Amino acid sequence: MGALSIEYGMINADNVEQLKKINQACFPVSYNDSFYEDMAKKQDENLCKFAYWNGFAVGAICTRVEPIPDCPGRSRIYIMTLGVLAAYRNHGIGRKLVTSVLDYFESQKDGTLFNTVDEIMLHVQTSNEDAMTFYGEKFGFEKGELVENYYKRIDPPHYLSF
Amino acid sequence: MSNDNPQAGQNRPLPKKESDLFKNVVKFYESKQYKKGLKNADTILKRFPNHGETLCMKGLIVNAMANSAAAAQGSKKKEEEGDKKKEAIELVKKGLMMDMRSHVCWHVYGLLHRSTQNYAEAIKAYKQALRIDSENLQILRDMGLLQIQMRDLDGFRDTRLRILTLRPNSKVHWLTYALSVHVNGDCEGAAGVLDNYMATLEKDSVEFQRNFESSELALYKNMVLSETDGGEDGLEGIRKALGHLDEIHHVCVDQTGWLIARLSYQLQLGAFDEAKETCFLLFERGSTEDHLVHGAYMCALLKCDRETCVEVEKMKGMGTVATLRPLSDEERTTLLHAYGNADNTEAAVTANGDNDSSIAKESLAKTYPRSAAIKRIYLTLLSPSSDEFKSSIDKYCQRQIVKGVPSLGWDLSSMYLMEEQRPKNVSHGESTAATTKVRYVLAKDPVDIKSHLVHRLIVQLVDSYIASLASNNTFPSDATTVVAPSTLLWAWYLRSILHEQAAEYAQGITLINKCIEHTPTAVDFYELKARLLEGGGDIQQAANVIDAGRDLDHQDRFINNQATQTLLRAGRGEEAKQRISLFTREEGNPEHNLYDMQCTWYELELADCWRRKGDLGRSLRKYMAVIKHYQDFHEDQFDFHMYCIRKVTLRTYCKLLKFEDELWGLPHYGRAAEEVIKIHLHLLDFPGKLKEDEEPDYSKMTPSERKKAKNIARKKKKAMASAGEVVGKDDASNKDDSASNTNGNKKKAKPHIIDEDSDGKELLALDHLEEAKKFAAILVRHAPKRISAWALQYDVSIRRGKMLLALQALYKMKAINPNDHELFSRIVDFSQKLSSRSLDSQGHAASQTVIASEFPKLMNENSLADFVTLAVEEIKADALSSLPMRIAVARAMLSTNVGSSSDATSLILDCKLNVRCVSVETCREAMQFMDSLGTKEEGGGENNNNKGRMMQLIMAKFPFAKDC
Numbered sequence A: 001m002g003a004l005s006i007e008y009g010m011i012n013a014d015n016v017e018q019l020k021k022i023n024q025a026c027f028p029v030s031y032n033d034s035f036y037e038d039m040a041k042k043q044d045e046n047l048c049k050f051a052y053w054n055g056f057a058v059g060a061i062c063t064r065v066e067p068i069p070d071c072p073g074r075s076r077i078y079i080m081t082l083g084v085l086a087a088y089r090n091h092g093i094g095r096k097l098v099t100s101v102l103d104y105f106e107s108q109k110d111g112t113l114f115n116t117v118d119e120i121m122l123h124v125q126t127s128n129e130d131a132m133t134f135y136g137e138k139f140g141f142e143k144g145e146l147v148e149n150y151y152k153r154i155d156p157p158h159y160l161s162f
Numbered sequence B: 001m002s003n004d005n006p007q008a009g010q011n012r013p014l015p016k017k018e019s020d021l022f023k024n025v026v027k028f029y030e031s032k033q034y035k036k037g038l039k040n041a042d043t044i045l046k047r048f049p050n051h052g053e054t055l056c057m058k059g060l061i062v063n064a065m066a067n068s069a070a071a072a073q074g075s076k077k078k079e080e081e082g083d084k085k086k087e088a089i090e091l092v093k094k095g096l097m098m099d100m101r102s103h104v105c106w107h108v109y110g111l112l113h114r115s116t117q118n119y120a121e122a123i124k125a126y127k128q129a130l131r132i133d134s135e136n137l138q139i140l141r142d143m144g145l146l147q148i149q150m151r152d153l154d155g156f157r158d159t160r161l162r163i164l165t166l167r168p169n170s171k172v173h174w175l176t177y178a179l180s181v182h183v184n185g186d187c188e189g190a191a192g193v194l195d196n197y198m199a200t201l202e203k204d205s206v207e208f209q210r211n212f213e214s215s216e217l218a219l220y221k222n223m224v225l226s227e228t229d230g231g232e233d234g235l236e237g238i239r240k241a242l243g244h245l246d247e248i249h250h251v252c253v254d255q256t257g258w259l260i261a262r263l264s265y266q267l268q269l270g271a272f273d274e275a276k277e278t279c280f281l282l283f284e285r286g287s288t289e290d291h292l293v294h295g296a297y298m299c300a301l302l303k304c305d306r307e308t309c310v311e312v313e314k315m316k317g318m319g320t321v322a323t324l325r326p327l328s329d330e331e332r333t334t335l336l337h338a339y340g341n342a343d344n345t346e347a348a349v350t351a352n353g354d355n356d357s358s359i360a361k362e363s364l365a366k367t368y369p370r371s372a373a374i375k376r377i378y379l380t381l382l383s384p385s386s387d388e389f390k391s392s393i394d395k396y397c398q399r400q401i402v403k404g405v406p407s408l409g410w411d412l413s414s415m416y417l418m419e420e421q422r423p424k425n426v427s428h429g430e431s432t433a434a435t436t437k438v439r440y441v442l443a444k445d446p447v448d449i450k451s452h453l454v455h456r457l458i459v460q461l462v463d464s465y466i467a468s469l470a471s472n473n474t475f476p477s478d479a480t481t482v483v484a485p486s487t488l489l490w491a492w493y494l495r496s497i498l499h500e501q502a503a504e505y506a507q508g509i510t511l512i513n514k515c516i517e518h519t520p521t522a523v524d525f526y527e528l529k530a531r532l533l534e535g536g537g538d539i540q541q542a543a544n545v546i547d548a549g550r551d552l553d554h555q556d557r558f559i560n561n562q563a564t565q566t567l568l569r570a571g572r573g574e575e576a577k578q579r580i581s582l583f584t585r586e587e588g589n590p591e592h593n594l595y596d597m598q599c600t601w602y603e604l605e606l607a608d609c610w611r612r613k614g615d616l617g618r619s620l621r622k623y624m625a626v627i628k629h630y631q632d633f634h635e636d637q638f639d640f641h642m643y644c645i646r647k648v649t650l651r652t653y654c655k656l657l658k659f660e661d662e663l664w665g666l667p668h669y670g671r672a673a674e675e676v677i678k679i680h681l682h683l684l685d686f687p688g689k690l691k692e693d694e695e696p697d698y699s700k701m702t703p704s705e706r707k708k709a710k711n712i713a714r715k716k717k718k719a720m721a722s723a724g725e726v727v728g729k730d731d732a733s734n735k736d737d738s739a740s741n742t743n744g745n746k747k748k749a750k751p752h753i754i755d756e757d758s759d760g761k762e763l764l765a766l767d768h769l770e771e772a773k774k775f776a777a778i779l780v781r782h783a784p785k786r787i788s789a790w791a792l793q794y795d796v797s798i799r800r801g802k803m804l805l806a807l808q809a810l811y812k813m814k815a816i817n818p819n820d821h822e823l824f825s826r827i828v829d830f831s832q833k834l835s836s837r838s839l840d841s842q843g844h845a846a847s848q849t850v851i852a853s854e855f856p857k858l859m860n861e862n863s864l865a866d867f868v869t870l871a872v873e874e875i876k877a878d879a880l881s882s883l884p885m886r887i888a889v890a891r892a893m894l895s896t897n898v899g900s901s902s903d904a905t906s907l908i909l910d911c912k913l914n915v916r917c918v919s920v921e922t923c924r925e926a927m928q929f930m931d932s933l934g935t936k937e938e939g940g941g942e943n944n945n946n947k948g949r950m951m952q953l954i955m956a957k958f959p960f961a962k963d964c
Helices: A016-026 A033-040 A093-107 A129-139 B016-030 B034-047 B052-073 B078-098 B103-115 B119-132 B137-149 B153-166 B171-183 B187-199 B212-226 B236-251 B255-268 B272-284 B291-302 B306-313 B329-339 B342-351 B372-381 B387-403 B408-413 B446-450 B453-472 B486-501 B505-518 B523-535 B539-552 B557-569 B573-580 B590-596 B600-613 B616-636 B638-646 B650-661 B667-685 B703-741 B768-782 B787-799 B803-816 B821-836 B845-858 B864-877 B883-895 B901-909 B920-933 B940-957
Strands: A007-010 A048-053 A056-067 A075-084 A117-125 A159-161 B417-423 B436-442
Touching: A016 A033, A016 A048, A016 A056, A016 A075, A016 B539, A048 A093, A056 A093, A075 A093, A093 A117, A093 A129, A117 A129, B016 B034, B016 B052, B034 B052, B052 B078, B052 B103, B078 B103, B103 B119, B103 B137, B119 B137, B137 B153, B137 B171, B137 B638, B153 B171, B171 B187, B171 B212, B171 B638, B171 B650, B187 B212, B212 B236, B212 B255, B212 B650, B236 B255, B255 B272, B255 B291, B255 B306, B272 B291, B291 B306, B291 B329, B291 B372, B329 B372, B372 B387, B387 B408, B387 B453, B387 B486, B408 B486, B453 B486, B486 B505, B486 B523, B505 B523, B523 B539, B523 B557, B539 B557, B539 B573, B557 B573, B557 B600, B573 B590, B573 B600, B590 B600, B600 B616, B600 B667, B616 B638, B616 B667, B638 B650, B667 B768, B667 B787, B768 B787, B787 B803, B787 B821, B803 B821, B803 B845, B821 B845, B821 B864, B821 B883, B864 B883, B864 B901, B883 B901, B883 B920, B901 B920, B901 B940, B920 B940
Parallel strands: A075 A117
Antiparallel strands: A007 A048, A048 A056, A056 A075, A117 A159, B417 B436
């Protein structure tokens, strides 16, 4: 069974609990309530979305546009979370989710939302080789600086930025 | 009567000026301009204070004002409105006394009665009015409405005939008269009236053209014809109706209805080839998924007798003749030809020793390859023990699991058919035939399901799927095709449901937990997990789980309702209210909205919740709310009497009348009414202990049990008191809410009808026996096939000392189910009551004779001791006899001294709970019974031992139960 054909759906106050379930199943850290409260506030459905397969949410991506700290006036797309339930991995769902955000960026590059965007960025825990392969090899993200001792409660505590 | 008699009408007729004013009064009343009407009436009354008709009209207006005020304002000014109504009645009565010869006065008197739903009195008043003015169309029409509402069918027909005679050129009057003849059972007459009406029409009238109204009228006439008796075989009506269908084809817009009628007639007349043609026409129109048409088609193929055809026509859901009764081999072959696939039919047909491949070409599966119904029906045609069945169900399950169809488990459960003997209707000219027939019933009890061939087969299949899918994501039958990752998930889910069906709760939970871990975003899994927990005895946890599932999707009303229901069953009323109010109207109190929406399921569950908490007043209040809804349904009928005929939807109107006739027999009404009866009987038996008791079913307890229960109840009372404070506060805050709303919108602040007597104090003060008697009488009249209704009728009658009525109830129960435990314990009770009654209180000599000759038959002419002993033996002979029956017999053994308490206990313990009707509820009852033995005898130690064993059995069966 190769790629699964998925549909996208928006995240809102009525179904944000499903995002929580997906993230809890996918990540070793748990996000605080304010993250989900933010997500419940009708985010841009092109930046934050569920991937549905056969009627159920099996993955989700949450991204935002944020200013680059040392470059006034410039900004970047930051991938906050990307998770696909374990049973549904290796069917191209994660790739489709990232691609859909990238496509959105491409199509709106000169719009008010993206015209100051220079880069796309995310952080990965150093032990997460699957993720590093995923971003590095499939999407050509470049490795950035290593932040040591970022995570307090999980091991290893470092993360890499791309 | 001389003219100076005041009752003959003073000042009649009025002078010109006043008579004009009077006309205005009537006009203003009709246009609901009550204030103006009142003013004009008062002007007349100033000059003629004793003018009867004006007094009456004034009363009518005052009454209407009180009603509309009540509707707008709620009950805040209840007393004030009561006074207004009294004033209205007095005015009308006075007016009537002043002018008894005025049809207006009598008409008004009737209208007043009608507005208080006193229809019988209203009809009498109308009749008086008509005696004075026999041709008053308005009064006749009003009376006709009341007569059909009250089902005074003769009177209705007479009234409508008078109207038709007065106004023979109105279509509505012709139709209503025809209908009135029809409801009186004279179908031929009704058809004749319709013919006469058609004869009055011009040739090019719109009534002869193809449009909705002429179509409905034609089909109504057809229906009437088909109900006509006649001919030697009683089928003349059907023949006429079939012929008539051809005549009306050109005006019919409801083509499907037309075809279905034709199909039904053809089958009943045995015209099977024509019936098949009709089926094909229906299939072509798109009815391939309609099991009703398939059922008919199969009857035509099998050339079933008329009784069977009619039986199949009434089947619901996926029922066809194949799920009605066992098929013979020959019948199987015939049907397989029609429903088999080209490829698999051959195998099946060969297996049946017939190899005519030409027939397979007719196969529906080939003509309609995308029809799900045809594939599903095919499964029901195969013998469950055949290989073909196994491979077909294998394919069917695989397809559905790959698709991820959550309802598959439920779908498959309709194949757990068991044979049952039923008495046969004696039909025309058939005397020597067998008196019983074999019919299928659905296995529902876990014990039966577990041992059912189809269930075992499916379990085997699904287990093999899971093993294969878990190791390499393929089905065992096809190792090359890798399936989607959710396939294993749905296989687990199905297996979990199969466990649920067999009451294997712990195993079910293990699998559903895997599902939740696999895909935590699917609401269905939380729902099943909650069901498993509830079945397994942990309602609190069940409520938590389903509520977590609800949280996944706040827009899913179904899961929200399920969560509400489970919370109520867990006794968490406040949370439940909070959940359901997510889907009620935003403004105002959700309870009001739920009442206005007649949300019966919620009110029943809430009432059960109060009852379990021992708050019988509130509980009664909610059950009575449900009963009120049904009264409203009945009342609502009024609006249709005129509307339906005007719209010519006569077929539907006939169905409505029938529905209303059977309204009090509907299950939800029955549930509410039965609980009302039980509560009243409980209060009758234990007066003055309203809140102390936790369960209304104390009637069967021994004194020691009661003592114990009271101790528990005392503790509960304390808890209740503190809970009451909370509730009180809540009420106060609600009031604040409504008070603060007053400024914004007046309507919002209206007190609602359900706030009256919200804790049910008034209901608790009613005459318990009288109330119980009233509802028991309604139930046995309208739900005579409901065994629990007769059981309660017995309970009520025996308390009223009506031994004959009690005996009748026992006979009725026996006719419904001679093996019912409720019947058994009541026969024992009756016998004991009979022997303990003193001679002088035995009532009438005649009834004594009847009881003396009839009652022993219920015990098969045995003594009570022998009767109980036989029951004990019967239980020992039937390894599956139900737990409630065992408890009932065990109780009887002790009360009749047939056996010792250890004999009685072993009756329960020996079954190891592998018998019918084992649930947390029935186990709790068994434990209660065993508790009652504790202090009774010397062998307390042994009993403790037994209770320990029972506890073990219960925990093995219901692993999540905590309190038994």
